Amino acid sequence: MSSARRxxxxxxxxxxRLDVFLARREPGExxxxxxRLIGAGGVCVNGRVVPASHRVRDGDEIEWRLPITWIEPTGGPIAESIPLRILHQDSAIIVIDKASGMVVHPAPGHNTGTLVNALVALDPGLRIGDEAWPGIVHxxxxxxxxxxVIARHDRALRNLQAQFAARGVAKRYVALVQGVPRHATATIDxxxxxxxxxxxxxxxxxNGRPSVTRYTVLExxxxxxxxxxxxxxxxxxxxRVHMASIGHPxxxxxxxxxxxxxxxxPFLHAAILTFTxxxxxxxxxxxxxxPDDLRRYLEVARGS
Structure with missing residues (x-):
């Protein structure tokens, strides 16, 4: 991988736009x-990851690294060196702060640039679970x-899958919705x-699958x-479906x-994850x- 450019x-x-600015500096890309590089968190503006649509300002410091290095593993997804924001890693798990715009695993139309592509480059031995989705639990x-969270060995994968299936994992998302819900706290079943x-x-x-979401109005x-x-x-x-179903998409x-x-x-951020x-x-x-894009939008909403 080449050295960082600033x-x-x-x-x-x-x-x-950030992607337009970068295209002018990298005519060969x-x-x-x-x-894809921006969406994967590989470009920073003033030290922060922002979306491709971000409008750059006079004097902003832009940092990026090209090219992405491609490695062909023995099987499964292509390993691709993409910057990741790692919150924690040990022998059993890797916890990632995923950037908006990044697809979790390869699928039609998204064979590269995904979290899985980045993970198999970070950990070449990650070959557990589904061959196309190694280590993916949710x-x-x-x-x-x-x-x-990503599992790094088979026992961790089975353990985490069981926790999710038994609803033993606590997930908290922050969302900004249209309008004002009638109830300060409620359950959508x-x-x-x-x-x-x-x-x-x-x-x-x-005839859909049972689905339950609890929500609390914060502001x-x-x-x-x-x-x-x-x-x-x-x-x-x-x-997204549940909040839209009650009139607050x-x-x-x-x-x-x-x-x-x-x-x-969508204004949706996975803020907290608790598990065993x-x-x-x-x-x-x-x-x-x-992240910055949601924080800035929220500041405008607060001032409206």
């Missing part, structure tokens, strides 16, 4: 490759940032399945509310609500603060 944003480039949507009108979406449907603003969501089950898009969620030009993803360590048997908690 550059101050000149006044001429102030106001440009495609925009999609640069966007997932976060591409647009969701925050804490995710509504089955989720494929939307019969659009198979790419999920929906509350009578109320003029047109939005900050809530903490605690899903007791782990369905695809569960929080997530801000920035163009699938279950409306697009917000000021935010290029598979080796020590002791409870452990990992936290992640709101």
């Amino acid at each position: 550059e101050r944003v000149p006044s001429l480039d102030a106001g440009s 495609s925009r999609s490759r640069l966007a 997932r976060l949507d591409r647009g969701t940032s925050g804490v995710i 509504a089955p989720i399945g494929r939307d019969p009108r659009d198979r790419k979406r999920m929906a509350v449907v009578s 109320r603003f003029a047109r939005t509310s900050l809530v903490e969501c605690a899903p007791e089950t782990g369905r695809t898009h569960q929080i 997530l801000v920035g969620d163009g699938v279950y609500g409306t697009v917000d030009e000021r935010l290029d993803r 360590h598979p080796d020590t048997g002791l409870p452990v908690t990992f936290t992640s603060p709101l």
Whole structure:
């Protein structure tokens, strides 16, 4: 991998999107490759990871590292050297603060640039569980940032899978939703399945899988509310679907609500994850603060 590059944003480039700024400095790289690097947390603005849509300012310090090094392992996902924010690692687990924009595992249309690609480069021996998803115990949507735990050996994988299945893992998400929920705290108990009108979406449907989300309103603003969501089950898009089902879709969620030009993803962050360590048997908690894009949006909401 090449050495890091640093550059101050000149006044001429102030106001440009980060991916556009980077493309001007790296003419040999495609925009999609640069966007993938940004989404993986490989580009920092003033020491912080921001989305590709971030507008750079005069004097900002941009730091990045190219090219991404590709390694072909003996089988399974391609190992790809992508920067990761590691909250904790030991012989049993790796805990990552996933950046928004990063897909967790390879899938059609996302064969590279995923968390799994980064993990098999970080730990070449990570070949447990599903060959395509080594070590993966749970997932976060591409647009969701925050804490995710990875198993490093078979016993840890089975232990964590059992904890998730038994609802023994406490997950806390921070979300900004449209409107003000009627109740300060409530439980949404509504089955989720494929939307019969659009198979790419999920929906509350009578024949869906049991799904439970508890939420608490943390702050109320003029047109939005900050809530903490605690899903007791782990369905695809569960929080997004459940909050939309009660008339309060997530801000920035163009699938279950409306697009917000000021935010290029749903306002959803996996802030806290608590589980029993598979080796020590002791409870452990990992936290992640709101990333810059959500923090800035929240500051505007507070001032509205």
